[in-house]
Amino acid sequence: MTAPLLEIRNATKIYGGGLLERTPPVVALQDLNLTLPASPAQIVTIAGESGSGKSTLASLVLGFAELSSGQILFKGTDVTRMTAAQKKVYRRHVQAVFQDPYAVYNPYYRVRHVFDLVIRNFGLTHDQAEADAMIEQALSVVGLQSQEILDKYPHQLSGGQRQRMMIARAYLLKPNLIVADEPVSMVDASLRALILDIMQRLRDASGISFLYITHDLSTAYQISDEMIVLYQGRVAERGSTVKIIQEPNHPYVQQLIASIPVPDPDERWASEVVLPSDEALRAQIQSGCRYAPRCPFKMDRCTAAQPPLIRVGDNHQVACYLYDEQASIPRAVEATSSWQP
Amino acid sequence: MTMEHSPNGAKKTQVVLAVRDLSVHYPTPDGDVIAVNHVSFDIYKGELLGLIGESGCGKTTTALAILRLLQPPGEIAGGALVLNGTTDLAHLHATQLRQVRWRDVALIPQGAMNSLNPVMRVRDQISDSIRAHESRRISNSEMRERVSKLLRLVGLPERVEQLYPHELSGGMKQRVCIAMAIALNPSLVVADEPTSALDVIVQRVVAQNLLDIKNRLGVSILLIGHDMGLMAQLADRIAVMYAGNLVEIAPARAVLKEPLHPYTQLLIEAVPSIKERKPLQVTEGLTHDLRYPPPGCIFQARCPFVMDKCRRVRPPLQVVKPNHQVACHLYNAME
Numbered sequence: 001m002t003a004p005l006l007e008i009r010n011a012t013k014i015y016g017g018g019l020l021e022r023t024p025p026v027v028a029l030q031d032l033n034l035t036l037p038a039s040p041a042q043i044v045t046i047a048g049e050s051g052s053g054k055s056t057l058a059s060l061v062l063g064f065a066e067l068s069s070g071q072i073l074f075k076g077t078d079v080t081r082m083t084a085a086q087k088k089v090y091r092r093h094v095q096a097v098f099q100d101p102y103a104v105y106n107p108y109y110r111v112r113h114v115f116d117l118v119i120r121n122f123g124l125t126h127d128q129a130e131a132d133a134m135i136e137q138a139l140s141v142v143g144l145q146s147q148e149i150l151d152k153y154p155h156q157l158s159g160g161q162r163q164r165m166m167i168a169r170a171y172l173l174k175p176n177l178i179v180a181d182e183p184v185s186m187v188d189a190s191l192r193a194l195i196l197d198i199m200q201r202l203r204d205a206s207g208i209s210f211l212y213i214t215h216d217l218s219t220a221y222q223i224s225d226e227m228i229v230l231y232q233g234r235v236a237e238r239g240s241t242v243k244i245i246q247e248p249n250h251p252y253v254q255q256l257i258a259s260i261p262v263p264d265p266d267e268r269w270a271s272e273v274v275l276p277s278d279e280a281l282r283a284q285i286q287s288g289c290r291y292a293p294r295c296p297f298k299m300d301r302c303t304a305a306q307p308p309l310i311r312v313g314d315n316h317q318v319a320c321y322l323y324d325e326q327a328s329i330p331r332a333v334e335a336t337s338s339w340q341p
Numbered sequence: 342m343t344m345e346h347s348p349n350g351a352k353k354t355q356v357v358l359a360v361r362d363l364s365v366h367y368p369t370p371d372g373d374v375i376a377v378n379h380v381s382f383d384i385y386k387g388e389l390l391g392l393i394g395e396s397g398c399g400k401t402t403t404a405l406a407i408l409r410l411l412q413p414p415g416e417i418a419g420g421a422l423v424l425n426g427t428t429d430l431a432h433l434h435a436t437q438l439r440q441v442r443w444r445d446v447a448l449i450p451q452g453a454m455n456s457l458n459p460v461m462r463v464r465d466q467i468s469d470s471i472r473a474h475e476s477r478r479i480s481n482s483e484m485r486e487r488v489s490k491l492l493r494l495v496g497l498p499e500r501v502e503q504l505y506p507h508e509l510s511g512g513m514k515q516r517v518c519i520a521m522a523i524a525l526n527p528s529l530v531v532a533d534e535p536t537s538a539l540d541v542i543v544q545r546v547v548a549q550n551l552l553d554i555k556n557r558l559g560v561s562i563l564l565i566g567h568d569m570g571l572m573a574q575l576a577d578r579i580a581v582m583y584a585g586n587l588v589e590i591a592p593a594r595a596v597l598k599e600p601l602h603p604y605t606q607l608l609i610e611a612v613p614s615i616k617e618r619k620p621l622q623v624t625e626g627l628t629h630d631l632r633y634p635p636p637g638c639i640f641q642a643r644c645p646f647v648m649d650k651c652r653r654v655r656p657p658l659q660v661v662k663p664n665h666q667v668a669c670h671l672y673n674a675m676e
Contacts, residue, residue: 049540050511159396160626188395189568190611193621200621215540218613222621245615259545261570263612265594268574273546274496275512 003076005176005209006036006061006094011070013056029053029060030233031070036177036211038075041203043210045220045241048230049256054213056233058181061211062096063087092122095170099182101162105154111165112150118172138168141206142198160191167198174206181213196223218260221245229253232290235309239316249318252291289320297322355386356426357528357561358407358446363420363431365402365411365585372632376402376415378585378639381658384529389555389562391576391593393569393608397627399585400565401451404531406431407563408448409438425528443474447522449532454514457506463517464488464502470521491520494557496550512543516550523554533565548575569609573597581605584627584639587658591665601667603644638670646671 011032017025032053036042048054059065060072063079072079074090082090098104105114115135118124125131136146142164154162163183170178180199184192200223202208212224220227220241227241229250237250248254259269275294288303289295295302301321309317310324365377377399384390392400405411407422409430422430424445433441450456458466468484479487488502495516506514515535522530532551536544552575555562564575572579573593580590581602589602600606610622628642629635635642638651650670661672 049542158626188626189570190395190608190624191626193611193613193623194625196613197621197623216613217541218615221615222613222618242618256541257615259542260615261544261548261568261574262615263569263573263597263609265573265597269545269549272549273542275543275546 002038003073004035005038005075006034007071007073007076008032008034008057008061009071009073011057011060011072012068013053013060013065014068027233028056029230032057032228032230032235034228036209038176039207041207041209042226043199043203043212043224045224045227046211046213046230047215047217047220047227047256049215051232052215052230053233054230055181057230058096058179058211058213061177061179062094063090088122092173093176095173095175095178097163097166097170097178097180097183099185101159101166101186104166105162107154109154110150111152111154111157114165114169115150115172118169122173124172134172138172139165141171141202142168143194144168160187160194163187163195164198167195167202171202171206171208175208177209177211178202179211179213182215183212184219185214185216192219199223216260217245217257229256234290234306235317235319236291237316237318237320238309239313243313243316247313247316249312249316249323250291250320251295251297251322356383357386357424358384358563359421359423359426360384360403360407361421361423363403363406363422364418365399365406365415366418367415369414369632373418374631375585375634376631377406378634379420380582380585380587381420382580382587382590384561384563386528386561387555387559388577389552389564389575391564391566391572391579392582393566393572393579394582395567395626397584397631398582400582401533402585403582404448404533404563404565407531408442408446409433410448439474440476443470443522443527444525445527446529446531447525447527449518449522449530449535451533452538453518453533453535454506454511454538457514457517459506462503462505463492463509467491467502467517467521467524471524474525487524491524494523494554495520496546496553510543511539512547515539515547519547519550519554523558523560526558527560529561529563531563531565534567535564536571537566544571551575568612569597570612581608584629584631584634586639586668588640588669589665589667590658591662591667595662595665601661601665601672602640602669603646603671604640607643638668 011029013029015026015028016023036044046054046057060067077086079090119131124134139146139149144161144164184195187195196219199210203210212220214220224241227244228238229236231252237244237253244253245257248257287305289307292298292302299321307319307321309319311317312323361381363377363380367374367376380403394400406417407430417431420431424430467488471487472479489499492499492501497513497516536547539547551562554560566572576593578591579593579596581588581604583604589596589605596605597609600609607624611624637653638656641647641651648670656668656670658666658668659674660666661675
């Protein structure tokens with residue numbers, strides 16, 4: 001049996017908290033487990049808001065940061081034990097698309113140069129004609145015309161075009177996995193489908209898997225089959241995207257979904273949301289559920305220990321004591337009252 | 342110029358800003374970029390008018406024109422911006438504008454939270470903006486009270502006043518910007534994509550806050566954005582812009598439930614649904630160079646219903662149903 005494409009085991013990342021640090025350590029990510037099979041290609045969503053740890057996870061997978069504990073295995077090999085040559089292969093097969101299309105490009109490089117650099121760095125070919133053909137094909141996959149794009153500078157392209165260029169650039173390497181960190185959040189709402197459609201096509205036609213990192217659950221719902229929702233470094237709910245969206249169990253996920261603005265005047269936000277003050281959050285628990293200060297269903301046991309992942313259905317788990325077999329409380333729904341600091 | 346009838350035939354309500362035939366051009370060596378093309382609309386007292394369109398449609402340019410903050414070479418090429426029935430903002434000079442800005446019309450610019458001064462505490466930034474536009478001298482104690490009151494209005498705890506921007510979260514910074522904009526109780530606040538960079542739940546909090554302020558202070562808000570979902574939550578009326586032209590304007594419910602212009606329909610359908618999974622509605626962006634708009638309808642290259650007439654004759658913005666204006670040959674003017 002082939003080794004999985006990517007295996008993340010108990011990944012933990014802690015920032016700060018050293019001997020000479022004055023501020024307490026920040027647990028950016030705690031005990032995350034995720035396995036991406038070699039095939040079929042999948043789009044897995046890592047969902048969460050700021051501070052959830054989703055970008056930390058992206059950094060860890062891309063090798064921009066090191067784990068505090070746990071392991072990441074790429075095709076069976078531990079990334080921390082890779083030789084330089086193996087690392088180069090890893091880099092080639094795990095590519096990225098970032099959030100800000102305005103910040104990623106060197107303003108002095110024409111588009112052509114961006115692609116030439118990739119071909120040169122990874123030794124894809126030494127033949128100019130072949131290089132041109134590869135670039136042409138990569139651009140056509142994302143719907144860009146090479147004659148319109150190649151001689152331009154980044155500032156002459158729109159945000160959407162720049163994002164597509166980033167995908168083309170990654171695709172050039174025919175990677176196994178693309179880590180897409182908020183790829184459409186800086187693109188107009190109506191133009192997001194264009195980019196997401198490209199991702200789906202790359203999955204279906206080219207067998208490229210995606211780690212789709214986002215805070216926008218509606219796009220996740222449309223394109224991904226598996227989802228992990230993070231809250232402050234820990235998994236709140238995970239499993240089938242469709243199940244989580246249609247039947248959210250974790251109070252945080254419920255609030256997240258209820259806060260998505262729907263283009264229907266009959267579906268306005270039902271109640272007011274008040275966010276707890278930062279002090280209340282900081283004063284809170286070093287142990288226990290991270291969401292407790294904001295949770296309308298908080299119980300005593302919630303602050304005592306972090307709830308484990310509890311199975312609530314086929315391919316559907318929630319880290320919440322409300323779903324403990326011993327609890328007989330029916331599935332929680334969004335309350336009309338909000339937590340007040 | 343009379344303000345008796347607003348162009349959409351609505352019952353006479355006080356008009357805070359009457360934008361009439363506004364055009365904004367950016368001259369370039371290869372021809373003028375027509376960023377805003379003969380746009381007219383009213384903003385009523387106490388309403389939130391949503392101005393929606395994709396990037397490059399001219400909505401931010403319209404906002405900047407209203408505040409007379411266009412960067413050269415951009416310039417108002419024509420039209421009037423009549424505030425409270427008396428003052429044409431388009432023809433004021435610098436000193437007069439200083440009287441009007443912040444006191445009558447305020448702006449929350451795009452990326453406002455990133456433009457807070459990093460070395461000034463919140464209270465100092467707010468008081469700075471008040472002092473810059475208030476004509477009389479304000480004592481320190483009065484200023485402290487005003488800052489407190491403003492922070493409470495935007496739902497921020499009092500202790501925020503002594504913090505620096507980097508100590509605040511994105512949502513809190515944005516609310517400080519809102520506080521600054523309403524500091525002098527203006528008639529109109531222009532909010533340019535105030536929730537764009539924010540997480541979903543924080544966006545809701547800030548958006549709710551904007552509504553709350555509108556209801557409590559009776560201030561009119563021109564909300565600029567690209568997300569129909571957000572417009573549905575906040576807007577009383579929605580105006581749709583494409584490539585510098587206003588193509589539809591009507592109460593929010595009418596625009597969302599019965600969108601008339603094909604572009605409006607596209608904007609609504611392109612929002613990924615949270616209710617059902619369906620094939621993505623892929624649409625491209627702007628299809629022409631803004632220096633060379635095509636003859637006829639500005640939307641012809643993207644319109645699924647394009648007719649021969651559309652390529653020759655530009656459809657005027659006209660009333661086709663009570664309170665509903667659209668610029669499209671598919672519809673006839675209401676008798």
